[in-house]
Amino acid sequence: MPQRSAMLRRSTPLRPALSCNNSSTNMPVNPLQLNAHGELKHLLTLEGLPRESITHILDTARQLIDARGGGIKKSPLLRGKSVFNLFFEHSTRTRSTFEMAAKYLSADVLNLDIPASSTQKGESLLDTIHTLSAMRADVCVVRHPRSGAPFLIAQHCAPHLHIINAGDGWHAHPTQGLLDMYTIRYYKRDFTRLTVALVGDLLHSRVARSDIHALTTLGVPEVRAVCPRTLRPAGLERFGVRVFDSIDEGVQGADVIIMLRIQRERMNGPFLPDAREYFRNWGLTPERLARAAPDAIVMHPGPVNRGVEIESSVADGAQSVILSQVRFGIAVRMAVMSLVAASHDD
Numbered sequence: 383m384p385q386r387s388a389m390l391r392r393s394t395p396l397r398p399a400l401s402c403n404n405s406s407t408n409m410p411v412n413p414l415q416l417n418a419h420g421e422l423k424h425l426l427t428l429e430g431l432p433r434e435s436i437t438h439i440l441d442t443a444r445q446l447i448d449a450r451g452g453g454i455k456k457s458p459l460l461r462g463k464s465v466f467n468l469f470f471e472h473s474t475r476t477r478s479t480f481e482m483a484a485k486y487l488s489a490d491v492l493n494l495d496i497p498a499s500s501t502q503k504g505e506s507l508l509d510t511i512h513t514l515s516a517m518r519a520d521v522c523v524v525r526h527p528r529s530g531a532p533f534l535i536a537q538h539c540a541p542h543l544h545i546i547n548a549g550d551g552w553h554a555h556p557t558q559g560l561l562d563m564y565t566i567r568y569y570k571r572d573f574t575r576l577t578v579a580l581v582g583d584l585l586h587s588r589v590a591r592s593d594i595h596a597l598t599t600l601g602v603p604e605v606r607a608v609c610p611r612t613l614r615p616a617g618l619e620r621f622g623v624r625v626f627d628s629i630d631e632g633v634q635g636a637d638v639i640i641m642l643r644i645q646r647e648r649m650n651g652p653f654l655p656d657a658r659e660y661f662r663n664w665g666l667t668p669e670r671l672a673r674a675a676p677d678a679i680v681m682h683p684g685p686v687n688r689g690v691e692i693e694s695s696v697a698d699g700a701q702s703v704i705l706s707q708v709r710f711g712i713a714v715r716m717a718v719m720s721l722v723a724a725s726h727d728d
């Protein structure tokens with residue numbers, strides 16, 4: 383009785399209760415991400431993803447964390463499914479936590495060794511995906527230096543395959559954005575009373591773009607973009623943020639400070655002076671942190687450049703939640719993989 387079994391599957395607790403409109407930000411909903419039932423089929427971007435979808439992912443992640451010990455509960459949700467990690471760019475946190483998340487969900491996991499793969503012989507991205515799809519990959523987690531690569535894959539892949547963007551170029555890092563939202567909700571509870579400052583290289587930061595979309599969708603009343611003029615994306619104000627070109631003013635009274643990584647290869651170029659001067663002008667020190675709200679939290683997606691964007695005593699200090707972000711990333715990535723895998727074919 384296929385209809386009955388479909389109904390039963392749809393009544394599982396992991397079924398996303400999604401709407402197709404983002405009424406919070408008026409951003410268009412990406413038609414590739416949500417199927418006709420409003421379920422998350424792929425996760426490509428947080429731009430346009432409705433508030434209830436984001437909240438549903440965060441709630442699902444919370445259910446996967448043991449309320450007493452804070453550990454992750456092992457789950458059979460992806461038993462019999464295959465997760466392929468395709469990292470065309472380096473990663474420590476995202477790649478490892480996706481792998482751990484898939485294993486906690488009882489999936490079979492394959493990390494494709496890109497430097498040893500046929501990509502090096504000129505095989506195209508889509509041919510690689512079609513090859514893995516023929517091996518019955520169910521979920522592909524893709525990090526790629528080119529913005530839009532996961533979208534291209536989602537447009538052309540087999541219907542049974544689910545694509546999760548693990549960071550594409552400067553464009554988006556949606557699971558980082560989601561784990562950042564999980565972390566903020568864990569420590570601050572209510573998004574609607576917060577001032578959140580994003581500080582540093584906003585121009586090249588896919589994390590900043592994903593965070594801004596999520597924060598504005600979740601109703602944060604003041605999202606601040608705090609950066610040198612050379613590292614400010616054009617038209618930033620359109621996304622509902624307040625722009626500051628002084629860190630002292632930008633962190634004043636903030637409840638959450640999200641420091642962004644400076645890409646060292648950009649130092650001494652047209653965008654930035656040397657590291658020491660950058661730290662003097664833009665680094666988060668204990669004195670600058672003292673300007674924020676007394677219970678402010680300090681976040682950073684990692685990897686951290688100590689002494690460039692943040693002083694070690696702050697990165698390791700009592701207000702830092704950087705390692706909590708990493709820990710929550712496992713549950714958030716488990717939630718995303720469970721949800722996409724539970725979605726129905728259109």
Ligand code: CP
Nearest residue numbers: 473474475476683684
């Ligand atoms: N935050 C982040 O994406 O870190 P990795 O590059 O180590 O995955």
